[in-house]
Amino acid sequence: MEILPLLPPILLAALIASASPGPATLAIAATSMSRGAGAGLRLAAGVLTGSLIWSSAAAAGLAALMLRHGWAVELIRYAGAAYLFWLAFKSLRAAWRGGLTEGTVPARHPFRRGLLLHLTNPKAIFFFGALYAVILSPGQSPAALALVVAAVGVQSATVFLGYALLFSRPGPMRLYRRGARGINALAGVAFAGLGLRLLTSRLA
Template sequence: MSPAATLGTVLLAYLPAAITPGPNFVLIAHTAATGTRRAAVAIALGVVAAGGLLAAVAVFGLGGVLARTPWLATALRVACGGYLAWLGVRLWWQARTPGAPVPPPDQDEVVARRGTAFRRGVVSNVTNPKAAAFFGSVLTATLPPTEPTAVRAAAVALIVATSAAWHLSVALLFSSPATQRWYARAEPALNRVVGTVLVVLGVTLASTP
């Protein structure tokens, strides 16, 4: 198979995994609609960075780690489930009345929030079972270790570029003024709906082998 065909196969395998709604999508979209565009972009960049790291680990020979260590896969699943459930509970507690005044943060707080948002995106993707399944099995099967180093490096770059395009698009779309105005009118109810979905998803992930 030519390098172009190999990269095309990698892209076709990755696209459905990237755009299928999951924890990363929910986290970015909710932050964009209820917070700031910068925070949503920071989370998206964290997701992209973690995805690039996982892709690099997978294609350069360590993709079988999860297959050889079932306890690690279980730990990731439980960690992801607990993290999602925690986010859901936080949404319930932080649900606000529409129009409730929120004091503007100072510059130091803004910088701190960006760092926290970036770390949240990294944690969300690293502990995401869907990402672990793709990078640990699908990608390594699609891109065997016999491929030249240049092709594997190009595959990682392609995954990072595709992930950035998708997740940043989600951040920008949901942080548009029209979306934020609509979300603000229904924020308390939607926070509780999204929180419930995250708790259910988290408990299901943590308890399902």
Template sequence: MSLHLWWLYVTAVFLISATPGPNMLHVMTQSIAHGPRRALATMAGLMSAVLLCLIASALGLGALLKASPRLFDVLRYAGVAYLVWLGVKAWRAPVGLAATAAPARSHHALYATGLLTGLSNPKLIIFAAALFPQFIDTDRPFGVQLAILVVSFVVIESFWYSIYALGGVKLARWLEPVNRQRLFNRASGVMFVGFGGALLGARA
């Protein structure tokens, strides 16, 4: 991989990761609900989804999805259903004393939710299936290129996770009034459903 191609990749990933999407919204909401330290489990789940999608794409899953629209549709509809479920859950999330009385979620549950959210992320699915393979030069060693691309993505994605998590910490203070909590929960719910709609319109 040439340095020029790597810079194009880094720029694309930086801009895509910075754009608000299910992953970043999930990091922020979990940071608000559980604090930035416990949100690390959520970030780990999201990052696992990133690694799975990128490696699967590099190994040929992206080409398989293009060749098999029905398989892509199955994955797409499953992702849509999960994002809509997250939206409904966020809309109905407890506020005030009911929220503080709710039992703390385990790290395993936070990780699993992050993993499923990442795997249903329309931005990640489209990037992995359509764009990621184009940055691999078939005339150069495959393993080295894959390692460079994946590590670059992980570093950039981790940076934005940190930014959104810290933003959630600051936003948590503003959300102390119950009416603001309810408004935020409903806005988050609408956004998750909107991301589901974006995934529904995606094509392999």
């Protein structure tokens, strides 16, 4: 299949995007440290599901459609910024209260939290849209696109679930318990900064 030689650069670009610090990796790390592997893995699964949705949508051409309808992009952008500011508020409130009672992401429904976190990040679909537009040729077969989506999905699963397992180990958990207030404060500031960046940046 002619798509196979293109997989290494596609996977490298996707690896850099998924593994670099951002709202998803920050939430996975903080949740895993504060709530353990179970909650961290469920939140990571939600993030992964959101990533697969955006990746599939971009492969199907939704990114180009959204570029023609700016109101949809703006709606998602404001929703994403609002969600990040809400996470910042929860983290800073946890830091103010001592850090151990609430955590960066609430204990209930971690999968849904992870899914919302990624679905309200419009930069994800533009990353996938740009990636596929630059590397894949027009008229690529559905089987080739499905292979790319699956390969990126497997790699993203390794990264996101790996982060959850890594940060739920005893060492990081002890670190969190000793410095929960400071970690939640830093997470709150980071979430607020990411929300402000999303709110003020141009996505087109």
